[in-house]
Amino acid sequence: MSIQYNHSETYRPTESQLASALATAMTRVYGLMAVGLALTAIVAWITAHSATILQLIFGNTIVFWGLLIGELVLVIAIGRAINKLSPTAATALFLFYAALNGLTLAAVFLVYTLSSIALAFVATSSLFAAMSIIGYTTKRDMSKMGGFLLMALIGLIIASVVNFFLASSALEWVLTYAGIAIFLGLTVYHTQRIKQGTAAMLLSGQPEMVNRVAIMGALSLYLDFINLFLYLLRLIGRRR
Template structure:
């Protein structure tokens, strides 16, 4: 009996680790796609002109990105795994088009250094979220309220142009997405149990988990870039 329990625990841990690897693999694919598209776009004057000199195109891309995230999150149970993966890939590519603007605003050296700072911070909080025995569910309401506050303050500051609000939003945003990284990692770990024995559910779970962590990473990177990025003259 003890051997059977031990075997079950080992098998569960193995399946869980495999699921987590899938999540991070998809996340890595998404980040790599975004980075490559952003660098290509930043090196093409015609692409930059098309996207940033034509407000309709830029805001159209933003609208499509938001639509893809909402659709993928809301309809994941009704989608096929291949469709979900394609939507995630398209979203990552479109995000690369709009994020190419950072290469115009910041030096490449500061973008690279901030990326490594983000990767280290993300890895530390993700490891904490995965390994901690503490239930992070209590963080949810605090992080959600913090996120809503950041969004509202950012919208207000579009009109006020207050430097104080800018820095409060930036630092507060870093804290929120650091917390979300740990929280989402723990929830993704729990998601692994939901798809055991169902290959289709496991693949879809890996994609939606990757989307959550991808969004945490990108937002954390952009906020840290505000703090540490060196602007072009």
Template sequence: MAQFDTVRTAAGTRSATIDAGLRAHMNKVYGTMSVGLLITALAAWAIGNLAMTTDPALGAAQFSDTKYLTSFGVTLYTSALKWVIMFLPLGMVFAFGAMINKLSAAGAQLFFYAFAVAMGLSISSIFLIYAGASIVQVFLVTAIAFAGLSLYGYTTKKDLSAMGTFLMMGVIGLLVASIVNLFLQSGALMFAISAIGVLIFAGLTAYDTQRIKNDYVAHAQHGDSEWLAKSAIMGALSLYINFINMFMFLLQLFGNRE
């Protein structure tokens, strides 16, 4: 009986340790993601302001009735450089996945923050196209939706792993359709891509949250602190990408264009 109590106590202690570690791990994931979003927002705002002016004397090209592109904006958005900027974040994601095993946890975190800057550069044109108040409103809606979906993924007892393959196929389909629409410029196709994109990345938010949680529980008992640190950064990257994509698709659907 005493031996049984000892085993039960040890199991309970182990479970409590994992629970405490999981909370710390998820806090690291959300904290890293939040810093990444802040970096992206600041980078996008700063670059958007450098690229745009309302003073005709400082403008190099007219963008709208009241806005002008500076020489920096012309280089950024109308030259061949725009294609590099557009696909830079995607290339960095693939590079991150290939390099993660060779990087230290500190190196992985630095790479993530560099990626956040690149994403800010890539989406900076939203400050030329959409009203500032509209961007803030859609961001807040995205944050509320993201929080609810992530909380569901963390707390639900339902196994969401079956969704993974289906959702990733959907992401590939969205990517192909978006590239095709760069040439077609179809409003109807853009609306469909945005609507489906919101649903896909909403599902991925819940799925990735549960996956991050399950990965920690599966590996915590091995005590590999370096792996867990890099796992938190990769988890932050996954949730960050889901948030940014949901935000951009919602902005395309409901944003107020100037």
């Protein structure tokens, strides 16, 4: 994701004005992320309780993989087109993605008990909140950590594909712990990046760009939360 903006005109708010505007913008980020998560959960729950929809998605390999590929393409498209999309259109695409994600995540309700899903959600929420607070308040520059985490994430994806064929339980546990660590780190990194990007837009006097940063920020944190939840569910979830 690359947000572009013009430095030609700058606006210098007071420190208190900047802090207030930044808090408002970050509230929008978390609010939009929460709406996306709620939409995903609702769609997943409805799907899990509909035999017709389940058969359509999980009984047809083409449909299932089509959804997964469609989700990936949609995320990439939002990131590439964020500077051209209106905030309303970008928000709509984010929510559409969250709904699509709910279709494939319905499998969670079929595989794990409700109590363990609830436990994983509470654990995810607590860890996510702690990491996001660290990212928002830390004075340390996390940009270098971002590059390291990106490489680690690529390695995790490659190793997961390899283990799909190896089916090694030992490697599966290693990947689970690695996934938790990576997405905890990404939560810290993304939160700081969102804060810095929002502050830059506020200082440059571009409110529409603040909205775009909020939407991309909500998408980034949404993905961090979902992936952290799934890895924690692997670790502490009880299968039916």
